[in-house]
Amino acid sequence: MRLSDVLSRIYVLALFLFVFLPILTSVVFSFNSDRFPTVPLGHFTTHWYETAFSRPEVWTAFGNSLIVAVCAAALSTVLGFVTAYTDYRYGFRFKSAYLALALLPPTIPLVIMGLAMLAWLGRLGLSGTLPGIVIAHTVMGAPFAMAICRMRLQQMDPSLEAAAWNLGASPWRAMSAVVIPFTVPALISAFCLTAAVSFDEFIVAWFVSGLNKTVPVMILEILQGNVDPQINAIGTVVFLTSMTLVILAQLLILRRSAA
């Protein structure tokens, strides 16, 4: 192996360490018996997991997060697909403005988004409710879902849908028999990714969640009280959940571009 290869490998390794070391540390300390995160480590324990998950509010928060993530992911995926399909299928005036608007939400600072959502959902009487958080997370997730669906649709032969009509499929039938089956990998990966976004999201959720806390909001509340290794335990579970979702999404994206 040449020196440049060795160096570039070391560089990549260092990069991954830099990114993952903080998370890894929290995983390690979640199994450590000492109350404070110091080296040398104490002995291995699952005590922090046991105490954390014996608290009913932790379960409620995970339940809330799960409901919100699933609903927001489903809504985002549907919205994202519909927007991407409009872009794929139709040419119209102001299309670039339409696309820019659809992709805008991620560029809005989260604090602004959170405040705006709070004001808006307050008017609708939805602030502090789960549907309120779902709406906020859908707004944030839909652009990601759209980008993923759009990538997939760009790989679709433009004659494919017309071929379905030509063989006797009505436009709706062609949608369900050709366009959606073709887009399925993207739909699943969009669902996983937006679910992960929602599951992790803190700032906007903090503004709009009120008493129905999601996991990240609850973590902050525990932290404000005191530093507690239970946080590491909860954090590890959250990390594993969203990593699984993201990896699943990535696998689907990779597999479909290989096909």
Next chain:
Amino acid sequence: MTKQETLVTFQGVRKQYDDFVAVKTLDLEIGRGEFVAIMGPSGCGKTTTLRMLAGLESPTEGTITIGGKVMNDVPAHERDTPLVWQSLALFPFLNVQENVEFGLKMRGVPDFERQPRALMWLERMGLKGFEKRRIDQLSGGQRQRVALARSLVTEPEMLLLDEPLSALDAHLVIRMQGVLTKLQKELGITFVYVTHSQSEAFAMADRVVIMGQGEVAQIGAPRDIFRAPRNRFVAEFVGRNNIFTGLGREGRDIVVAADRISVTRDKPEGPAIKAEFLSEEFVGTAILCYFETPEGEELKAQVTEEQLEALGAEPGMAFWLGWAPEAAHEMEG
């Protein structure tokens, strides 16, 4: 037009997109059981014509009838005009058999009836044993045949083909031409074949429609179009012929096919033109020789290998290119 019954008529059909006119005016009749090729350079309106027949575009003006019924506003999925796409447009998420069954499924044919019909067509197309294969596991020629089976499984009266052979290797093209003509004869249905390739059109079609700039330039049997092109556009598009400006009656242009030109050292009797030998090109069994007149016009003559040898032609040598008066065709305008 032959005595066959008419299946399709285009009457004063025009297709316009905003400022762009794809088809200017089209009047055309296609008979039942006829193999018609629509040929022309890209942008001549041939594909638009085919798409209008399939209902993927609707004419701006004029009427299209199929089997006597006005089709202008009948949507694509309510027509029985399957199309073989240039890209083939096979469904990548379905296997071979599911692709072939698609049209039947959309038409509500029950499962137990779909399967034998699809299998029959796959066998007929020489794809037995490939039923469960994925599309990306097939060769170009096999995909072609899946596309044909998928279109023919509904037993339509007419099959539309949009440059279906353009993605194939040269030797496969010749083989598929054979497959297509045989199929068309056996089924006795109408084939409307769009292509920019003169050899494909001339090899297969009963009648060739040559289009240029959204209009029909000439309709006729391949032989008639080759021997008697109506105007300069057709003559140039068909190629392998010589256009002599103003040599006809009343100063009309005449055209003489390359294989009707005799090349001699001495001035022959009858019409002839002196030209300089430029180069030669092997075209299968014959040799196409290129000449240039003193006025700089390019001429072509098709000779045999023996003839070329006997002439001892070297670039720059002058020859007489003569033709029998009856071999010359006078063009309009």
